[in-house]
Amino acid sequence: MTTASPFSPADRLKRLPPYIFVELDRAKERLLAQKKDVINVGIGDPDLPPPAIAVEALKRALSLPRVHRYPNDRGCPEFREAAAAWHKRRFGVELDPLREVRALIGxxxxxxxxxxxxxxxxxxxxIPDPGYPPYFSGTIFADGKAQFMPLREKNGFLPDLDAIGAKKGERIRLMFINYPNNPTAAVCDLKFLEKVVAFAHKHGVIVAHDLSYSEIYFDTPSPSILQVPGARDVAVEFHSFSKMFSMPxxxxxxxxxxxxxxxxxxxxKANLDSGAFTAVQLAGAELLLNGWEAQKEIRQGYQKRLDILVDTANSHGWKIKRPAATLYAWLPVPKGFTSTSFAMELIEKEHVIVLPGxxxxxxxxxxxxxxxxIEDSRIKEAAERLCRFVRGNLSE
Ligand SMILES: Cc1ncc(COP(=O)(O)O)c(C=O)c1O
Structure with missing residues (x-):
């Protein structure tokens, strides 16, 4: 006899927003089954090869017996020391590698x-809105309450700190910020970070600055919140190899x-995971110490592609500014569309997948x-198709 499954998802999972990509994924699969030439510029999954010195360092590390055992829960000393040295060289910030740096599994x-x-x-x-979804899902998993900080174009996609305050009976514990920003490609300066630190001191809030795109800047290097005096009383900062060295x-x-x-x-984390693979940490340490040139090539690679996108679109009469940082261009949909209707029609008519805002x-x-x-020729092709689609819709 079969019985109905006793499984039912926990309430916290039900509080996550619906997965907006389901419809896009379905449309993509249908078009691929019809052998259509689909171009996916919707996801930020770095495709440039990682620096060769990382691959060599990983191979060397694999011959060390200690890397095959459980990792050190803080991260191995070589990794933490290399990260502290990187902060010193990049931002002029001195960190204690034992207490002020920890390795993460991404x-x-x-x-x-x-x-x-x-x-x-x-x-x-x-939580910034728009923003990277795990700020919200992590909050939900902790049974916290999200208060969204709108990021609007008229404010340079920075939150209006003066408009934020705890409502009666509310306790603000944590604030996420992220510059260079996904998805808006906005950047911030040190002055803004000083205001954030002052806000955190005033309201007794911990700030988590997500600096995952710190090295994908095209003009001015992005600042660290830890450069602000008093920041380490109230702030932590996240760094990632995924975009910086193109190795997600x-x-x-x-x-x-x-x-x-x-x-x-x-x-x-000691109760949930046992840390990043030590061999990967050793390769990461090699990059933090000796990967500066390789990093520059990655930055230039993404810049070239965004230039191709902007130049192609502008040659068709658009007036897009070159993004200041990140892998992204954040653009308004033409009149008459919502984000979703634009993305859905674009995939149907031109087989180009973008992320609806x-x-x-x-x-x-x-x-x-x-x-x-995505490679240079494909981003050009995506921009050509996008312009054709927009032109067709403007003249209707
Ligand atoms: C803003 C932001 N933070 C963090 C991450 C995740 O980085 P990681 O690959 O190191 O987990 C991403 C990845 O897309 C991101 O866009």
């Missing part, structure tokens, strides 16, 4: 776990800053995101 892992270490049920977390599959990142927050996160939050409605994680 930044997403640290971001997703952080609310569990800080947020009690019902506590408020400030390796799953390596780190968190730096407030030692108490890092210790708490370490305590949580509302996938990243309510404030993303009216925009779409193109990612430069």
């Amino acid at each position: 930044t997403k892992e640290g971001i997703g776990h952080l609310p569990l270490t800080i947020v009690n049920p019902g506590d408020t977390v400030l 599959g390796w799953r390596l990142g780190w968190v730096a800053g407030n030692a108490d927050v890092l210790a708490a996160l370490g305590g949580l 509302n996938a990243m939050g309510k404030e993303g409605e009216g925009y779409f995101r193109i990612s430069a994680a």
Whole structure:
């Protein structure tokens, strides 16, 4: 006799937003089955090859017996010391490699776990909208309450800190910020980070600055929040190898800053995972010490692609500004479309997949995101098809 499964998803999973890509994925699969030439500029999955020195360092590390045992829960000393040296050279910030740096299995892992270490049920977390989805899902998993900070074009896609405050009976515990920003490609300066640190001190809030795109800038290098005096009392900062060295599959990142927050996160992680593969950390250490030239090539590779996108679109009469950083262009949808209707029609008519802006939050409605994680000729082709689609719709 068969019985109905007793499984039912936990309530917290039901509180996650619906997966907006389902329809896009279905349309993509149908078109691929019809052998259509689909171009996917919807996802930010870096495709440039990782630096050769990382691959060589990984091969060397694999012959060390110690890498095959459980990793050190803080990250191996070589990795933490290399990360501290990188902060010193890049930002002029001195960190204690033992207490102020911790290895992560990719930044997403640290971001997703952080609310569990800080947020009690019902506590408020400030989340950028639009923003990287794990800020919200991590908050939900910790039974926290999300308060969204709208990122609007008229404010340079920065949150209006003066408009934020705890409502009666509310306790704001944590604030996520992310510059260079996904999805808007906006950047911030040190002055903005100084205001954030002052805000955090005033309201007793921990700030998590997601600096995953720190090295994908095209003009001015992005600042670190840890450059601000007093920041390490209130802030932690996330770094990722995924975009910086184009190696998302390796799953390596780190968190730096407030030692108490890092210790708490370490305590949580010790119960959930056993850390990033030591051989991968050793290859990461090699990159942080000696990968500066290789990093520059990656930055230039993404810049070239975004230039191709912008130049192609502008040669067809658009007036797009070159993004200041990240792998992305964040563009308004033409009149008469919503983000979703634009993305769906574009895939049907031109077989180009973009990310509808509302996938990243309510404030993303009216925009779409193109990612430069695709080879030069394909991004040009995607831009040509996009222009043809927009032109056709403007003249209707
Ligand atoms: C803003 C932001 N933070 C973090 C991440 C995740 O980085 P990682 O691959 O290190 O987990 C991404 C990946 O797309 C991202 O866009």
